[in-house]
Amino acid sequence: MLQRRTLFGAGAGLLAAPSLARAQGDQIQIAGVYSLSGTFANVGDLLNKGTQWAFEHYGTGAGKRINYTLLDDQGDPGRAVRRVQEAMGQGVKHIVGCTLSSIALPVAKEVHARGGVYIHMAGADEATGSECNRASFRWPGASYTAVNATLRPFIERNPNAKRWYTITGQYVFGDSLLSNLKTVLQETGRQHVGNSYHALSEREYSGYITAAIAAQPDVLAVCNFGNQTLDVVRQAVSFGMKRNVKIVVPWSTGLDQFQAWGPDICEGVYFGANYWHGVDAPGNRVLQEVVRAKTNAQTNYLQACGWAVAQMMVEGLNKAGTADVPAVIGALEGLSYQGPTGTEVIRAGDHQVIKDYYLMLGKARSAMRDPADFAEVLAGTKAFQTPEQAGCRMS
Amino acid sequence: MSVETEGVRPLGIGAIGVVIALVALPVILPSVTLASEVVVFSVAALSCIFLLGQVGLLSFGQGLFFGIGAYVSAVLLKEHGVGTLPAIAAGSVVACLGAALLGLLAVRRQGVYFVMLTLAFAQMGYFAMLALRDVTGGENGLTGVPRPPLIAGFGALANSGAVYALLATLAFLAYLFVRRVADSPFGSVLRAIRQNEARAEALGYDIRRFKTAAFALAGLLAGLAGGMHTIFLGFAPPNVIELEMSERLVIMAIIGGTGAPVAAFFGAGFYIVMADVLSALWPRWLMLIGFLLIAIVLFLRGGLWGGIAAALRWARDRRHG
Numbered sequence: 001m002l003q004r005r006t007l008f009g010a011g012a013g014l015l016a017a018p019s020l021a022r023a024q025g026d027q028i029q030i031a032g033v034y035s036l037s038g039t040f041a042n043v044g045d046l047l048n049k050g051t052q053w054a055f056e057h058y059g060t061g062a063g064k065r066i067n068y069t070l071l072d073d074q075g076d077p078g079r080a081v082r083r084v085q086e087a088m089g090q091g092v093k094h095i096v097g098c099t100l101s102s103i104a105l106p107v108a109k110e111v112h113a114r115g116g117v118y119i120h121m122a123g124a125d126e127a128t129g130s131e132c133n134r135a136s137f138r139w140p141g142a143s144y145t146a147v148n149a150t151l152r153p154f155i156e157r158n159p160n161a162k163r164w165y166t167i168t169g170q171y172v173f174g175d176s177l178l179s180n181l182k183t184v185l186q187e188t189g190r191q192h193v194g195n196s197y198h199a200l201s202e203r204e205y206s207g208y209i210t211a212a213i214a215a216q217p218d219v220l221a222v223c224n225f226g227n228q229t230l231d232v233v234r235q236a237v238s239f240g241m242k243r244n245v246k247i248v249v250p251w252s253t254g255l256d257q258f259q260a261w262g263p264d265i266c267e268g269v270y271f272g273a274n275y276w277h278g279v280d281a282p283g284n285r286v287l288q289e290v291v292r293a294k295t296n297a298q299t300n301y302l303q304a305c306g307w308a309v310a311q312m313m314v315e316g317l318n319k320a321g322t323a324d325v326p327a328v329i330g331a332l333e334g335l336s337y338q339g340p341t342g343t344e345v346i347r348a349g350d351h352q353v354i355k356d357y358y359l360m361l362g363k364a365r366s367a368m369r370d371p372a373d374f375a376e377v378l379a380g381t382k383a384f385q386t387p388e389q390a391g392c393r394m395s
Numbered sequence: 396m397s398v399e400t401e402g403v404r405p406l407g408i409g410a411i412g413v414v415i416a417l418v419a420l421p422v423i424l425p426s427v428t429l430a431s432e433v434v435v436f437s438v439a440a441l442s443c444i445f446l447l448g449q450v451g452l453l454s455f456g457q458g459l460f461f462g463i464g465a466y467v468s469a470v471l472l473k474e475h476g477v478g479t480l481p482a483i484a485a486g487s488v489v490a491c492l493g494a495a496l497l498g499l500l501a502v503r504r505q506g507v508y509f510v511m512l513t514l515a516f517a518q519m520g521y522f523a524m525l526a527l528r529d530v531t532g533g534e535n536g537l538t539g540v541p542r543p544p545l546i547a548g549f550g551a552l553a554n555s556g557a558v559y560a561l562l563a564t565l566a567f568l569a570y571l572f573v574r575r576v577a578d579s580p581f582g583s584v585l586r587a588i589r590q591n592e593a594r595a596e597a598l599g600y601d602i603r604r605f606k607t608a609a610f611a612l613a614g615l616l617a618g619l620a621g622g623m624h625t626i627f628l629g630f631a632p633p634n635v636i637e638l639e640m641s642e643r644l645v646i647m648a649i650i651g652g653t654g655a656p657v658a659a660f661f662g663a664g665f666y667i668v669m670a671d672v673l674s675a676l677w678p679r680w681l682m683l684i685g686f687l688l689i690a691i692v693l694f695l696r697g698g699l700w701g702g703i704a705a706a707l708r709w710a711r712d713r714r715h716g
Binding site: 036037041045072074076077078079081082085086089101102103105106109110113124126131171172173 | 425432528533538627629633634635670675679
C-alpha cells in the first residue's frame with residue numbers, strides 16, 4: 001500500500017502528512033489527536049499547545065528525537081479513527097490526546113488493535129473501567145473522582161449543609177456526576193431534595209433555579225461541565241442564591257472558567273478541579289515555567305492536560321529505554337513521576353493515573369494576590385475506584 | 396443534466412466512468428482510508444440526490460437512516476457474530492422499513508412542513524440513541540465492532556485494501572440501483588410527481604404511495620451507507636445519527652448536484668477532501684464550506700456535476716460546429 005502511494009500518489013501523500021513521511025530511525029514519531037477545527041477547536045488548540053510544549057521541552061524519548069505530528073479529528077469520532085488508522089498505517093505507534101470520550105474510546109480500541117500505546121484525557125468512567133485495555137492510559141480523574149474528592153471534604157467543612165439540590169445536564173456525563181453525588185449523599189446521611197435536568201441545547205436556566213430556591217436547599221450542586229456550567233452558576237448568583245445557599249461545582253476546568261466568571265461570581269463558590277496552577281510541586285514548577293515563557297500567563301487546565309499526557313509518554317519511553325510498545329506499556333504500569341499535581345502514579349490494574357483532585361473555594365476580589373489568584377485550594381484528594389469497582393478487565 | 400436525461404443514455408458509459416473513478420480513488424488520494432470515507436459518503440449523498448433529484452423531496456432526515464444502518468450493523472456484528480454482508484444488508488433493510496414507516500407520516504405534508512417533519516424525526520432518532528444507551532453505547536458510541544469475513548466464513552477483510560474493495564463494490568451497486576430505478580416506469584412516475592404533482596395525481600397515480608416508496612428506497616441507501624460506515628471504522632460513533640449528519644449529507648448532495656446519481660461521488664469527494672485540506676489551513680473551515688455552498692446555490696445550481704456536464708456539452712457543441 002505504501003509502495004503504491006509512493007509510486008502514484010507521493011505528492012498528495014506528502015502534502016497530507018509531511019512529518020510522517022520524513023520519519024527516520026533516530027526519531028520517534030508521536031501523534032496527537034486533537035480537535036483543531038470544528039466545534040471543539042478552542043479546546044483542542046489549548047490541549048495541543050500543552051502537548052507540543054512538553055515535547056519541545058523534553059526533546060527526546062528513549063534517546064530518540066521526538067517528532068510530533070498533530071492529527072486534527074475535527075471533533076468527529078469517525079474522522080479521528082480514520083486519521084489514526086492512516087498514521088498507524090505509516091508506522092506511528094505512540095499516540096496521545098483527546099478529551100472527548102466519544103473520540104477517545106474508539107481511538108483507544110483502534111490503537112490497541114493495531115499494537116500501539118495511547119495516553120488520553122477522556123472523562124468517561126468506562127475508559128479505565130469496562131472499556132479499559134492494555135494499550136490505553138488516562139491522566140485526569142473522571143466523574144467518580146470529581147464527586148468524591150469535592151463532596152467529601154466539602155461535607156467535612158460544612159457539617160450543617162444537609163439539604164442538597166442538583167441541576168444536571170441530561171446526558172451521560174451529567175448523569176454520571178449525579179449518580180455518584182447521590183451515592184455520596186446517601187453514605188454521608190445528607191438529603192437530596194430535588195434535581196432539575198436540562199437539555200444540552202438550553203442556555204436559560206431561571207426556571208430550574210427558581211425550582212431550586214423553592215426547595216430551600218442548603219447546597220446547590222451543578223452536575224455538568226463547560227459553558228452550561230458557566231451559565232448556570234452565573235444565573236444562580238444573579239438570583240441571589242449565594243446569600244443563603246452554598247454552590248458546589250464538582251467538575252470545573254479551573255482557571256479559564258474562573259476568568260470567564262470573574263471574582264464577583266467565584267467568591268464563596270466551591271469548585272472541583274483536576275489541576276490548579278498554584279499548586280507547589282516540582283512537576284508543576286517546570287510546567288509553569290514553560291507556559292509562562294510561551295504565553296506570559298498562568299497555566300490553565302487544558303494546557304496542563306495536554307502537557308501531562310505528553311510527559312507520561314516521555315517518562316514511559318525513558319524508563320523503557322526503547323520505543324518498543326510492549327516495553328513502554330510495561331514501563332508505564334506502576335510508574336511514579338513528578339507530574340503537574342505532584343507525585344503521580346500510574347496504576348497498573350486499570351492504567352489510571354492516581355493524582356490529586358482539588359476542592360477549591362473562590363476568593364473575594366480583595367483577597368486575590370494576582371489576577372489569576374481566583375481560589376484557594378482547600379483539599380487535594382486521591383479518590384479513585386479500585387479497578388475491580390470500575391469493572392476493568394485488562395485485555 | 397438530470398436523472399431523467401441521464402437515464403436515456405446507455406447505462407454502460409456512466410457505469411464505466413464510475414468504475415474507473417472507484418479504482419483510481421485510492422491511488423490519487425493520500426490514503427486508502429480517505430478513499431473509503433469518500434465512497435461511504437457517496438452512497439449516503441446518493442440517498443439525498445435520489446430523493447431531491449427524482450421526487451423533489453428535501454429530507455433532513457437521511458442522517459437518521461444512516462444512523463439506523465450503522466447501529467443495526469454494529470449490533471449484529473458485535474453481539475450476534477453475523478457476517479459482514481448480512482449485517483450490512485440487515486442494517487439497510489431496517490433503515491428502509493424505518494423510512495417507510497416515517498415516510499407514511501412525512502409525505503402527508505409538502506414543502507417546508509415535510510422538511511420540518513424530517514428534521515423532527517432526525518432529532519428524535521438522536522435522543523432515542525441516547526435513551527437506548529445499553530444497546531447503542533450512548534454518547535460513547537458502540538466500540539469494538541469486528542470485521543468478520545463477508546459471509547459464512549468466506550471473504551476475509553484482512554486489510555484496508557480489502558475493506559475498500561468491498562465498499563467500492565457496494566457503492567457501485569448502489570449507483571446501478573439508482574440508475575435502474577430512474578430508468579424504470581416507477582422512476583418515470585416519480586419524475587412526473589416532481590414536475591407537477593397535481594397533474595400526476597389527476598392522471599390517477601397514488602402520490603403518497605409513490606412518495607413513501609421513494610422515501611423508503613432513499614432510507615435503504617442511507618442505511619446501506621451507515622452499514623458501510625460501521626465496517627469502515629470498526630465502530631458506530633454517536634454522530635452518525637446526529638442532526639449534523641443529515642445536514643452534511645444534504646450539503647454534499649447540493650455541492651455535487653442533484654441532477655444525476657454520479658453527482659454523489661463529486662459531492663462527497665469534494666466535501667471530504669476539502670474538509671481535510673481546509674481544516675489544515677483554518678480551524679473554522681466549516682465557514683468556507685458555507686461560502687462554497689452559497690456560491691454553488693447562486694452561480695452553479697446544478698452543482699459540480701452540473702458544471703462539468705455543461706462544460707462537456709459546450710465542448711461537444713463546439714466540436715460539432
